[in-house]
Amino acid sequence: MDRFLSNTINKVDKKGRVSIPASFRPILGNTSRLYILSSVDQPTVDAGGVELIERKEQQLERMDPFSEDYELYSFVLHGDSTELKIDGEGRVVLSDLIREQTGITDRAAFVGRGHFFQIWEPERFRAYREEARKKVAEMRRAKSGGAQLGAGGGANGGVAAGQGEQNT
Amino acid sequence: MDRFLSNTINKVDKKGRVSIPASFRPILGNTSRLYILSSVDQPTVDAGGVELIERKEQQLERMDPFSEDYELYSFVLHGDSTELKIDGEGRVVLSDLIREQTGITDRAAFVGRGHFFQIWEPERFRAYREEARKKVAEMRRAKSGGAQLGAGGGANGGVAAGQGEQNT
DNA sequence: AATTTGCCCATGATATCCCATAAATTAAGC
Protein backbone atom coordinates (compact mmCIF):
# COMPACT_ATOMS: atom_id res chain seq x y z
CA MET A 1 0.00 0.00 0.00
CA ASP A 2 2.30 2.71 -1.10
CA ARG A 3 0.67 4.34 -4.05
CA PHE A 4 -2.67 5.92 -4.76
CA LEU A 5 -4.80 3.60 -6.84
CA SER A 6 -8.38 3.33 -8.02
CA ASN A 7 -11.13 5.90 -7.90
CA THR A 8 -14.07 6.59 -5.64
CA ILE A 9 -16.85 9.11 -5.47
CA ASN A 10 -17.69 10.56 -2.09
CA LYS A 11 -20.31 12.96 -0.95
CA VAL A 12 -19.71 16.53 0.11
CA ASP A 13 -21.84 17.40 3.14
CA LYS A 14 -23.48 20.68 4.07
CA LYS A 15 -20.36 21.81 5.83
CA GLY A 16 -18.33 21.24 2.71
CA ARG A 17 -16.57 18.18 4.07
CA VAL A 18 -15.59 15.07 2.08
CA SER A 19 -14.01 11.87 3.24
CA ILE A 20 -10.65 11.08 1.76
CA PRO A 21 -10.92 7.42 0.71
CA ALA A 22 -9.72 5.27 3.57
CA SER A 23 -7.26 3.49 1.30
CA PHE A 24 -5.57 6.81 0.52
CA ARG A 25 -5.13 7.88 4.11
CA PRO A 26 -2.29 5.60 5.19
CA ILE A 27 -0.33 6.55 2.07
CA LEU A 28 -0.32 10.16 3.17
CA GLY A 29 1.39 9.12 6.36
CA ASN A 30 0.53 10.44 9.77
CA THR A 31 0.00 13.96 8.58
CA SER A 32 -3.17 15.86 9.16
CA ARG A 33 -2.36 18.08 6.24
CA LEU A 34 -3.30 17.63 2.63
CA TYR A 35 -1.56 19.68 -0.03
CA ILE A 36 -3.49 20.77 -3.08
CA LEU A 37 -2.24 21.99 -6.45
CA SER A 38 -4.44 23.10 -9.31
CA SER A 39 -3.97 21.32 -12.57
CA VAL A 40 -3.25 23.54 -15.54
CA ASP A 41 -4.55 21.15 -18.14
CA GLN A 42 -7.72 19.78 -16.60
CA PRO A 43 -10.47 20.91 -14.27
CA THR A 44 -9.01 18.98 -11.37
CA VAL A 45 -6.61 19.41 -8.49
CA ASP A 46 -3.68 17.27 -7.45
CA ALA A 47 -3.51 16.25 -3.83
CA GLY A 48 -0.92 14.60 -1.64
CA GLY A 49 1.61 15.12 1.12
CA VAL A 50 4.33 17.73 1.22
CA GLU A 51 6.48 15.75 -1.14
CA LEU A 52 3.94 16.61 -3.81
CA ILE A 53 5.04 20.24 -3.81
CA GLU A 54 8.67 19.32 -3.85
CA ARG A 55 8.20 16.93 -6.69
CA LYS A 56 6.38 19.53 -8.74
CA GLU A 57 9.09 22.04 -8.13
CA GLN A 58 11.62 19.59 -9.39
CA GLN A 59 9.54 19.06 -12.49
CA LEU A 60 9.41 22.79 -12.96
CA GLU A 61 13.16 23.02 -12.86
CA ARG A 62 13.40 20.55 -15.66
CA MET A 63 11.23 22.67 -17.93
CA ASP A 64 12.29 25.29 -20.39
CA PRO A 65 12.26 28.52 -18.34
CA PHE A 66 11.26 30.53 -21.39
CA SER A 67 8.29 28.43 -22.37
CA GLU A 68 4.77 29.48 -21.72
CA ASP A 69 4.21 26.21 -19.92
CA TYR A 70 6.90 27.09 -17.47
CA GLU A 71 5.29 30.41 -16.76
CA LEU A 72 1.91 28.81 -16.21
CA TYR A 73 3.21 25.98 -14.11
CA SER A 74 5.22 28.29 -11.97
CA PHE A 75 2.34 30.68 -11.51
CA VAL A 76 -0.15 28.01 -10.63
CA LEU A 77 2.21 26.00 -8.51
CA HIS A 78 3.01 28.84 -6.20
CA GLY A 79 -0.20 30.76 -6.43
CA ASP A 80 -2.96 28.23 -6.56
CA SER A 81 -1.78 25.76 -3.98
CA THR A 82 -3.58 25.16 -0.74
CA GLU A 83 -3.10 23.23 2.40
CA LEU A 84 -6.14 21.51 3.87
CA LYS A 85 -6.54 20.15 7.33
CA ILE A 86 -7.60 16.54 7.70
CA ASP A 87 -10.01 15.99 10.57
CA GLY A 88 -10.21 13.01 12.90
CA GLU A 89 -12.48 11.12 10.53
CA GLY A 90 -10.20 11.60 7.55
CA ARG A 91 -12.18 14.39 5.95
CA VAL A 92 -11.22 17.74 4.48
CA VAL A 93 -13.21 20.87 3.79
CA LEU A 94 -13.01 21.81 0.14
CA SER A 95 -11.97 25.41 -0.30
CA ASP A 96 -13.65 27.81 -2.70
CA LEU A 97 -10.54 27.61 -4.81
CA ILE A 98 -11.01 23.90 -5.27
CA ARG A 99 -14.67 24.30 -6.05
CA GLU A 100 -13.94 26.86 -8.71
CA GLN A 101 -11.14 24.88 -10.21
CA THR A 102 -13.03 21.60 -10.34
CA GLY A 103 -16.67 22.57 -10.51
CA ILE A 104 -17.42 20.30 -7.57
CA THR A 105 -20.68 20.91 -5.76
CA ASP A 106 -22.05 17.97 -3.83
CA ARG A 107 -19.92 15.03 -4.88
CA ALA A 108 -16.23 14.56 -5.43
CA ALA A 109 -14.31 11.87 -7.30
CA PHE A 110 -10.98 10.82 -5.82
CA VAL A 111 -8.67 9.40 -8.44
CA GLY A 112 -5.43 7.64 -7.64
CA ARG A 113 -2.46 8.82 -9.68
CA GLY A 114 0.38 6.87 -8.14
CA HIS A 115 2.35 9.20 -5.93
CA PHE A 116 -0.54 11.63 -5.64
CA PHE A 117 -4.25 11.67 -6.29
CA GLN A 118 -6.72 13.98 -7.97
CA ILE A 119 -10.09 15.36 -7.00
CA TRP A 120 -12.61 15.76 -9.80
CA GLU A 121 -16.20 16.71 -10.31
CA PRO A 122 -17.64 13.22 -10.97
CA GLU A 123 -19.22 14.00 -14.32
CA ARG A 124 -16.08 15.58 -15.66
CA PHE A 125 -14.05 12.72 -14.36
CA ARG A 126 -16.27 10.23 -16.12
CA ALA A 127 -15.91 12.08 -19.40
CA TYR A 128 -12.17 12.46 -19.17
CA ARG A 129 -11.72 8.89 -18.11
CA GLU A 130 -13.63 7.60 -21.08
CA GLU A 131 -11.59 9.73 -23.39
CA ALA A 132 -8.35 8.65 -21.78
CA ARG A 133 -9.20 4.99 -22.09
CA LYS A 134 -10.09 5.40 -25.68
CA LYS A 135 -6.84 7.15 -26.46
CA VAL A 136 -4.74 4.67 -24.58
CA ALA A 137 -6.43 1.87 -26.47
CA GLU A 138 -5.53 3.58 -29.73
CA MET A 139 -2.03 4.15 -28.51
CA ARG A 140 -1.68 0.49 -27.74
CA ARG A 141 -3.10 -0.57 -31.05
CA ALA A 142 -0.74 1.71 -32.91
CA LYS A 143 2.27 0.43 -31.02
CA SER A 144 1.56 -3.23 -31.37
CA GLY A 145 0.47 -3.01 -34.95
CA GLY A 146 -2.77 -4.65 -34.03
CA ALA A 147 -1.32 -7.82 -32.59
CA GLN A 148 -2.24 -7.61 -29.00
CA LEU A 149 -4.27 -9.74 -26.70
CA GLY A 150 -5.06 -8.57 -23.25
CA ALA A 151 -3.29 -5.77 -21.47
CA GLY A 152 -0.44 -7.80 -20.19
CA GLY A 153 2.08 -5.03 -20.23
CA GLY A 154 4.83 -6.49 -22.31
CA ALA A 155 3.20 -9.83 -21.94
CA ASN A 156 4.12 -12.20 -24.70
CA GLY A 157 0.59 -13.27 -25.27
CA GLY A 158 1.43 -14.32 -28.75
CA VAL A 159 -2.14 -14.47 -29.94
CA ALA A 160 -3.65 -12.39 -32.69
CA ALA A 161 -5.77 -9.33 -32.07
CA GLY A 162 -9.48 -9.69 -31.62
CA GLN A 163 -11.34 -6.58 -30.72
CA GLY A 164 -13.78 -7.55 -28.00
CA GLU A 165 -15.76 -4.49 -26.99
CA GLN A 166 -15.56 -2.63 -23.77
CA ASN A 167 -18.38 -3.47 -21.44
CA THR A 168 -21.76 -3.62 -23.04
CA MET B 1 4.87 -23.88 -10.30
CA ASP B 2 5.79 -20.29 -10.87
CA ARG B 3 3.41 -19.03 -13.48
CA PHE B 4 -0.30 -18.73 -13.82
CA LEU B 5 -1.67 -21.48 -16.02
CA SER B 6 -5.02 -22.93 -16.95
CA ASN B 7 -8.42 -21.48 -16.18
CA THR B 8 -11.20 -21.98 -13.68
CA ILE B 9 -14.66 -20.64 -13.08
CA ASN B 10 -15.61 -19.84 -9.53
CA LYS B 11 -18.77 -18.60 -7.93
CA VAL B 12 -19.30 -15.11 -6.60
CA ASP B 13 -21.28 -15.23 -3.36
CA LYS B 14 -23.85 -12.80 -2.01
CA LYS B 15 -21.16 -10.74 -0.38
CA GLY B 16 -19.36 -10.39 -3.68
CA ARG B 17 -16.52 -12.72 -2.75
CA VAL B 18 -14.74 -15.16 -5.09
CA SER B 19 -12.06 -17.68 -4.38
CA ILE B 20 -8.81 -17.16 -6.20
CA PRO B 21 -7.95 -20.58 -7.64
CA ALA B 22 -5.77 -22.38 -5.13
CA SER B 23 -3.13 -23.04 -7.74
CA PHE B 24 -2.75 -19.29 -8.30
CA ARG B 25 -2.31 -18.38 -4.66
CA PRO B 26 1.24 -19.60 -4.05
CA ILE B 27 2.40 -17.80 -7.19
CA LEU B 28 1.28 -14.51 -5.73
CA GLY B 29 3.61 -15.07 -2.81
CA ASN B 30 2.77 -14.37 0.78
CA THR B 31 0.90 -11.19 0.05
CA SER B 32 -2.66 -10.61 1.04
CA ARG B 33 -2.93 -8.04 -1.71
CA LEU B 34 -4.08 -8.58 -5.24
CA TYR B 35 -3.52 -5.84 -7.80
CA ILE B 36 -6.01 -5.33 -10.56
CA LEU B 37 -5.50 -3.48 -13.84
CA SER B 38 -8.39 -2.99 -16.18
CA SER B 39 -7.81 -3.68 -19.82
CA VAL B 40 -8.63 -0.94 -22.30
CA ASP B 41 -9.10 -3.44 -25.11
CA GLN B 42 -11.20 -6.22 -23.66
CA PRO B 43 -13.85 -6.59 -21.01
CA THR B 44 -11.43 -8.16 -18.57
CA VAL B 45 -9.00 -7.20 -15.85
CA ASP B 46 -5.43 -8.29 -15.29
CA ALA B 47 -4.51 -9.47 -11.82
CA GLY B 48 -1.28 -10.21 -10.05
CA GLY B 49 1.16 -9.01 -7.44
CA VAL B 50 2.68 -5.56 -7.17
CA GLU B 51 5.15 -6.42 -9.93
CA LEU B 52 2.28 -6.07 -12.30
CA ILE B 53 1.94 -2.39 -11.54
CA GLU B 54 5.63 -1.81 -11.15
CA ARG B 55 6.26 -3.23 -14.56
CA LYS B 56 3.91 -0.72 -16.08
CA GLU B 57 5.30 2.11 -14.04
CA GLN B 58 8.69 1.33 -15.45
CA GLN B 59 7.25 1.72 -18.91
CA LEU B 60 5.91 5.07 -17.81
CA GLU B 61 9.25 6.26 -16.58
CA ARG B 62 10.61 5.76 -20.04
CA MET B 63 8.09 8.22 -21.44
CA ASP B 64 8.20 11.98 -21.57
CA PRO B 65 6.53 13.13 -18.34
CA PHE B 66 5.10 16.17 -20.08
CA SER B 67 3.63 14.40 -23.04
CA GLU B 68 -0.07 13.84 -23.37
CA ASP B 69 0.56 10.16 -23.80
CA TYR B 70 2.25 10.01 -20.45
CA GLU B 71 -0.60 11.81 -18.83
CA LEU B 72 -3.23 9.55 -20.33
CA TYR B 73 -1.35 6.35 -19.70
CA SER B 74 -0.63 7.25 -16.11
CA PHE B 75 -4.22 8.33 -15.60
CA VAL B 76 -5.58 5.03 -16.81
CA LEU B 77 -2.92 2.94 -15.11
CA HIS B 78 -3.36 4.37 -11.65
CA GLY B 79 -6.91 5.59 -11.82
CA ASP B 80 -8.43 2.39 -13.09
CA SER B 81 -6.38 0.00 -11.02
CA THR B 82 -7.34 -1.41 -7.67
CA GLU B 83 -5.80 -3.22 -4.79
CA LEU B 84 -7.92 -6.01 -3.38
CA LYS B 85 -7.47 -7.65 -0.04
CA ILE B 86 -7.19 -11.42 0.00
CA ASP B 87 -8.95 -12.93 2.98
CA GLY B 88 -7.87 -15.92 5.04
CA GLU B 89 -9.61 -18.31 2.68
CA GLY B 90 -7.96 -16.91 -0.42
CA ARG B 91 -10.92 -14.88 -1.58
CA VAL B 92 -11.33 -11.31 -2.75
CA VAL B 93 -14.42 -9.17 -3.05
CA LEU B 94 -14.87 -7.85 -6.54
CA SER B 95 -15.18 -4.08 -6.58
CA ASP B 96 -17.80 -2.24 -8.59
CA LEU B 97 -15.00 -1.15 -10.87
CA ILE B 98 -14.28 -4.75 -11.75
CA ARG B 99 -17.91 -5.60 -12.20
CA GLU B 100 -18.41 -2.74 -14.60
CA GLN B 101 -15.29 -3.51 -16.52
CA THR B 102 -15.97 -7.22 -16.88
CA GLY B 103 -19.71 -7.58 -16.64
CA ILE B 104 -19.29 -10.22 -13.95
CA THR B 105 -22.33 -10.92 -11.82
CA ASP B 106 -22.39 -14.32 -10.14
CA ARG B 107 -19.51 -16.24 -11.67
CA ALA B 108 -15.96 -15.33 -12.57
CA ALA B 109 -13.47 -17.01 -14.86
CA PHE B 110 -9.84 -16.96 -13.77
CA VAL B 111 -7.50 -17.30 -16.71
CA GLY B 112 -3.80 -17.90 -16.34
CA ARG B 113 -1.64 -15.69 -18.52
CA GLY B 114 1.84 -16.50 -17.37
CA HIS B 115 3.13 -13.80 -15.07
CA PHE B 116 -0.38 -12.55 -14.37
CA PHE B 117 -3.91 -13.80 -14.73
CA GLN B 118 -7.18 -12.37 -15.94
CA ILE B 119 -10.67 -12.32 -14.56
CA TRP B 120 -13.51 -12.57 -17.06
CA GLU B 121 -17.23 -12.91 -17.12
CA PRO B 122 -17.41 -16.62 -18.13
CA GLU B 123 -19.58 -16.15 -21.20
CA ARG B 124 -17.42 -13.39 -22.56
CA PHE B 125 -14.33 -15.40 -21.89
CA ARG B 126 -15.73 -18.32 -23.81
CA ALA B 127 -16.60 -16.11 -26.75
CA TYR B 128 -13.29 -14.32 -26.78
CA ARG B 129 -11.39 -17.54 -26.52
CA GLU B 130 -13.15 -18.99 -29.49
CA GLU B 131 -12.48 -15.90 -31.50
CA ALA B 132 -8.84 -15.93 -30.50
CA ARG B 133 -8.48 -19.51 -31.60
CA LYS B 134 -10.06 -18.80 -34.90
CA LYS B 135 -7.71 -15.92 -35.54
CA VAL B 136 -4.69 -17.92 -34.58
CA ALA B 137 -5.74 -20.57 -37.00
CA GLU B 138 -6.16 -18.01 -39.74
CA MET B 139 -2.85 -16.48 -38.95
CA ARG B 140 -1.20 -19.82 -39.19
CA ARG B 141 -2.87 -20.62 -42.43
CA ALA B 142 -1.79 -17.31 -43.88
CA LYS B 143 1.78 -17.77 -42.76
CA SER B 144 2.16 -21.28 -43.98
CA GLY B 145 0.41 -20.64 -47.24
CA GLY B 146 -2.04 -23.39 -46.56
CA ALA B 147 0.50 -26.07 -45.80
CA GLN B 148 0.12 -27.00 -42.20
CA LEU B 149 1.69 -29.59 -40.02
CA GLY B 150 0.19 -30.96 -36.87
CA ALA B 151 -2.56 -28.40 -36.61
CA GLY B 152 -5.16 -31.04 -36.05
CA GLY B 153 -8.70 -30.40 -34.88
CA GLY B 154 -8.12 -30.43 -31.12
CA ALA B 155 -5.15 -28.10 -31.13
CA ASN B 156 -5.76 -24.90 -29.29
CA GLY B 157 -3.06 -22.62 -30.43
CA GLY B 158 -1.54 -20.35 -27.87
CA VAL B 159 -4.51 -20.07 -25.58
CA ALA B 160 -4.47 -21.52 -22.11
CA ALA B 161 -5.53 -25.12 -22.19
CA GLY B 162 -8.45 -26.64 -20.39
CA GLN B 163 -12.17 -26.63 -20.81
CA GLY B 164 -14.47 -23.77 -20.03
CA GLU B 165 -15.66 -25.60 -16.97
CA GLN B 166 -13.74 -26.44 -13.91
CA ASN B 167 -11.66 -29.55 -14.31
CA THR B 168 -13.38 -32.49 -15.92
C1' DA C 1 -24.31 37.92 17.35
C1' DA C 2 -23.66 35.16 13.34
C1' DT C 3 -20.51 32.29 10.93
C1' DT C 4 -16.83 29.33 10.45
C1' DT C 5 -13.54 25.81 12.14
C1' DG C 6 -12.03 21.99 14.82
C1' DC C 7 -13.28 18.13 17.66
C1' DC C 8 -16.28 14.40 19.38
C1' DC C 9 -19.90 11.10 19.08
C1' DA C 10 -23.71 8.41 16.53
C1' DT C 11 -25.28 5.30 12.89
C1' DG C 12 -26.22 2.52 8.81
C1' DA C 13 -23.68 0.13 5.36
C1' DT C 14 -19.68 -2.40 4.02
C1' DA C 15 -15.84 -4.94 4.60
C1' DT C 16 -13.05 -8.26 7.27
C1' DC C 17 -12.36 -12.05 10.34
C1' DC C 18 -13.36 -16.51 11.97
C1' DC C 19 -15.48 -20.84 12.04
C1' DA C 20 -18.38 -24.46 9.63
C1' DT C 21 -19.31 -27.73 5.89
C1' DA C 22 -19.62 -30.02 1.69
C1' DA C 23 -17.19 -31.10 -2.60
C1' DA C 24 -12.99 -32.71 -4.42
C1' DT C 25 -8.23 -33.84 -4.84
C1' DT C 26 -4.53 -36.49 -2.94
C1' DA C 27 -2.54 -39.96 -0.11
C1' DA C 28 -2.80 -44.50 1.73
C1' DG C 29 -4.01 -49.22 1.97
C1' DC C 30 -5.41 -53.41 0.37
Place this chain on the structure above:
DNA sequence: GCTTAATTTATGGGATATCATGGGCAAATT
Protein backbone atom coordinates in the same frame (compact mmCIF):
# COMPACT_ATOMS: atom_id res chain seq x y z
C1' DG D 1 -6.03 -51.13 -10.01
C1' DC D 2 -9.69 -49.88 -6.98
C1' DT D 3 -11.62 -48.22 -2.23
C1' DT D 4 -11.23 -45.55 1.66
C1' DA D 5 -9.06 -42.23 4.78
C1' DA D 6 -6.77 -37.70 5.08
C1' DT D 7 -6.18 -33.16 3.26
C1' DT D 8 -7.14 -29.34 0.53
C1' DT D 9 -10.62 -26.32 -1.66
C1' DA D 10 -14.65 -23.68 -2.57
C1' DT D 11 -18.41 -21.66 -0.43
C1' DG D 12 -21.60 -20.01 3.26
C1' DG D 13 -22.88 -17.42 7.31
C1' DG D 14 -22.51 -15.00 11.75
C1' DA D 15 -19.81 -11.75 14.45
C1' DT D 16 -16.98 -7.70 14.42
C1' DA D 17 -14.42 -3.93 12.86
C1' DT D 18 -14.14 0.02 9.35
C1' DC D 19 -15.82 3.54 6.77
C1' DA D 20 -18.60 7.25 4.90
C1' DT D 21 -21.68 10.41 6.50
C1' DG D 22 -24.42 13.33 9.59
C1' DG D 23 -25.03 16.22 13.48
C1' DG D 24 -23.83 18.65 18.03
C1' DC D 25 -21.13 21.91 20.33
C1' DA D 26 -17.68 25.02 21.78
C1' DA D 27 -13.62 27.84 20.57
C1' DA D 28 -12.09 30.90 17.19
C1' DT D 29 -13.24 34.42 13.55
C1' DT D 30 -15.41 38.41 11.69
